[in-house]
Amino acid sequence: xxxxxxxxxxxxxxxxxxxxxxxxxxxxxxxxxxxxxxxxxxxxxxxxxxxxxxxxxxxxxxxxxxxxxxxxxxxxxxxxxxxxxxxxxxxxxxxxxxxxxxxxxxxxxxxxxxxxxxxxxxxxxxxxxxxxxxxxxxxxxxxxxxxxxxxxxxxxxxxxxxxxxxxxxxxxxxxxxxxxxxxxxxxxxxxxxxxxxxxxxxxxxxxxxxxxxxxxxxxxxxxxxxxxxxxxxxxxxxxxxxxxxxxxxxxxxxxxxxxxxxxxxxxxxxxxxxx
Numbered sequence: 001x002x003x004x005x006x007x008x009x010x011x012x013x014x015x016x017x018x019x020x021x022x023x024x025x026x027x028x029x030x031x032x033x034x035x036x037x038x039x040x041x042x043x044x045x046x047x048x049x050x051x052x053x054x055x056x057x058x059x060x061x062x063x064x065x066x067x068x069x070x071x072x073x074x075x076x077x078x079x080x081x082x083x084x085x086x087x088x089x090x091x092x093x094x095x096x097x098x099x100x101x102x103x104x105x106x107x108x109x110x111x112x113x114x115x116x117x118x119x120x121x122x123x124x125x126x127x128x129x130x131x132x133x134x135x136x137x138x139x140x141x142x143x144x145x146x147x148x149x150x151x152x153x154x155x156x157x158x159x160x161x162x163x164x165x166x167x168x169x170x171x172x173x174x175x176x177x178x179x180x181x182x183x184x185x186x187x188x189x190x191x192x193x194x195x196x197x198x199x200x201x202x203x204x205x206x207x208x209x210x211x212x213x214x215x216x217x218x219x220x221x222x223x224x225x226x227x228x229x230x231x232x233x234x235x236x237x238x239x240x241x242x243x244x245x246x247x248x249x250x251x252x253x254x255x256x257x258x259x260x261x262x263x264x265x266x267x268x269x270x271x272x273x274x275x
């Protein structure tokens with residue numbers, strides 16, 4: 001049986017009312033990475049996948065519900081990712097479960113997700129009264145390329161669109177027009193993507209058309225961002241490259257994959273207004 005057939009995604013689900021760590025469904029990264037010519041354990045990038053879950057609740061010792069927001073991150077060299085609906089089902093299983101403290105729950109979630117992805121996960125739970133007064137940002141840092149006057153007719157991933165000039169630059173570009181579809185259900189996944197690089201100047205119009213070419217592509221968030229990274233790295237040969245994906249939430253969860261050619265990066269986790 002194909003592993004896709006085992007997923008809860010796209011199927012009617014029975015929601016468990018008590019804690020069940022077995023609901024987490026790990027998926028190996030390697031199969032999809034082989035499609036973009038990443039083989040073996042030596043990755044051509046570093047980075048992580050950062051999740052924000054806005055619908056977290058459990059019971060305290062008196063049986064009173066507590067609500068919080070969870071931030072979860074694990075490295076991109078983890079063996080597995082977690083399938084998103086299984087993450088939602090897992091968190092739903094906490095809803096009627098008593099935990100002695102928020103620290104005890106944080107520890108439990110960290111252990112369960114680390115076991116699923118086969119790497120050390122970071123987990124932070126923050127109750128709403130303790131959330132910082134963070135201002136939502138309307139746009140990612142850099143220059144938006146979405147207003148460029150281009151004609152788009154290709155909606156299947158087309159890396160051959162990417163091109164460069166001989167001019168050497170260091171710049172940050174972003175687009176809010178990234179859209180692909182879930183690998184299983186084919187429901188749309190909407191996102192923004194920021195590209196920071198040093199190297200030969202990337203043709204912006206062709207870059208925009210390349211991003212638009214994902215429109216009918218079926219792939220998970222993490223895999224799309226890695227594909228974008230590898231296509232730019234292969235066709236444009238930058239000296240340094242960072243690709244940061246910021247997806248809108250679905251099922252109360254947003255997923256934000258981050259890939260970099262160097263581990264000397266500064267990551268800004270401020271949430272976009274569309275998230």
